[in-house]
Amino acid sequence: MTHKHRELSAPVGAGLAVFDILQAAFAFLAAWDLWHRPAAEVKGPKAAWVPVLLVKWIGPAAYFLFGVKY
Template sequence: MGTATKNLSPVSKLGLGVVGILQVAFASLAFWDLAHRDTRDVVGSKSVWVPVILVNWIGPASYFLFGIRR
């Protein structure tokens, strides 16, 4: 483990692990939705959304808020 995580309590490490898992799940859900959604229902190009979704929290949230035609 790195020096930064050595100084954390076990509860803090668990919390960071849970947040990390949630972030990966959120991005995975966005990728799954993008792959299964019709191109006409996506604002812009699907290939543009792939790197955007990779930006932690902001990317998947942006996709769900602004990338889907309503």
């Protein structure tokens, strides 16, 4: 069985690139916030949040929703 390689159209490829850039920016923002926020303002150990931030979209969102004491 062979797999055919299909190229994406330019608009779809550009949309995916923008989506990836936004996701990377969101993850970077969460990591930056975790690094600069005092441990007393983070729920749980800060080191435990590092691998969570690597989960696309869900990790950074979970950090901002559940990991930060507001």
